[in-house]
Amino acid sequence: MSKLLVIGSINLDLVFSVDQFVSAGETIHSHKMETFMGGKGLNQAIALSRATPNVFLAANTGQSDAALKSTIHNLGVDSTYVQTVTEPTGMAFIQVNAQGQNCIVLNSGANASFTTERFVEVLSHFEPGDTLVLQNEINGLAELIGLAKAQGLKVAFNPSPFTSAILDLPLSLIDTLIVNEVEGEGLSGSSDPEVILSTLATRYPSSQIILTLGEHGVKAMVKGQRVVVEALKVKAVDTTAAGDTFLGYYLGSLAEGFSVEAALKTAVIASGITVTRPGASSSIPTLAEVRAYCDTHSV
Ligand code: RIB
Numbered sequence: 588m589s590k591l592l593v594i595g596s597i598n599l600d601l602v603f604s605v606d607q608f609v610s611a612g613e614t615i616h617s618h619k620m621e622t623f624m625g626g627k628g629l630n631q632a633i634a635l636s637r638a639t640p641n642v643f644l645a646a647n648t649g650q651s652d653a654a655l656k657s658t659i660h661n662l663g664v665d666s667t668y669v670q671t672v673t674e675p676t677g678m679a680f681i682q683v684n685a686q687g688q689n690c691i692v693l694n695s696g697a698n699a700s701f702t703t704e705r706f707v708e709v710l711s712h713f714e715p716g717d718t719l720v721l722q723n724e725i726n727g728l729a730e731l732i733g734l735a736k737a738q739g740l741k742v743a744f745n746p747s748p749f750t751s752a753i754l755d756l757p758l759s760l761i762d763t764l765i766v767n768e769v770e771g772e773g774l775s776g777s778s779d780p781e782v783i784l785s786t787l788a789t790r791y792p793s794s795q796i797i798l799t800l801g802e803h804g805v806k807a808m809v810k811g812q813r814v815v816v817e818a819l820k821v822k823a824v825d826t827t828a829a830g831d832t833f834l835g836y837y838l839g840s841l842a843e844g845f846s847v848e849a850a851l852k853t854a855v856i857a858s859g860i861t862v863t864r865p866g867a868s869s870s871i872p873t874l875a876e877v878r879a880y881c882d883t884h885s886v
Pocket of ligand 1: 828
């Protein structure tokens with residue numbers, strides 16, 4: 588069976604619950620502050636591993652967080668390629684408002700200390716047909732995409748968080764591009780979902796283009812075929828990691844042999860459950876919880 592490798596971030600998420608996001612020059616009190624394990628790399632690896640086996644994470648932690656390697660292993664993700672480096676573990680300062688929306692400030696720390704040698708070493712354990720999953724929270728992405736494609740790996744990319752540097756990446760090499768409205772607008776120049784989808788599908792004709800639209804569901808263009816799936820109707824408590832859950836369950840379900848439409852539906856249900864819970868990696872549902880939702884809602 589082919590393998591799925593995430594090379595990505597681990598963050599310690601400090602989550603502040605607030606009524607409204609703080610404004611410039613303002614100081615506010617939070618209702619509570621909680622600490623969670625997060626980072627888009629870790630969250631996506633956990634969501635993938637809930638949907639399919641053979642999931643690996645290559646990531647960095649600071650020395651004081653070396654124990655995370657076994658924690659991650661115990662969550663079902665192969666953490667052989669999680670390393671301790673001299674920089675501190677990445678951190679995310681997250682405000683969650685009364686509507687469950689978030690805004691995030693990152694400190695990359697260890698996530699920005701990847702080297703070419705490290706990429707080559709990790710990739711040497713993978714084979715043509717395996718899939719590399721990437722986000723925009725580590726350094727060296729352009730080189731990494733080139734190395735993986737030269738080795739015959741498929742590459743799935745979630746350009747999150749969006750920065751203008753993404754426009755300089757070799758995106759035509761990407762097999763699966765998963766974006767939300769913000770990333771879609773950054774890549775296409777339009778905020779209209781239909782324009783985003785058609786622009787990206789025309790620009791990258793051999794890629795799967797998946798556009799997530801929060802409460803408006805998902806639109807996808809795969810091999811010239813358009814697929815639309817509606818969102819779950821849920822009350823959002825915290826949207827953190829919803830996109831990560833979606834990506835993990837989508838790619839994981841495809842790896843399990845689901846059709847694109849069935850994989851999208853599974854991913855929408857999983858991410859819909861995630862937004863009803865606080866936190867990042869801890870809010871990702873198990874496959875049993877996703878199946879139970881399907882059974883009780885006749886999906
Ligand atoms: O996608 C959610 C994640 O974004 C959080 O866990 C935080 O660490 C940031 O990377």
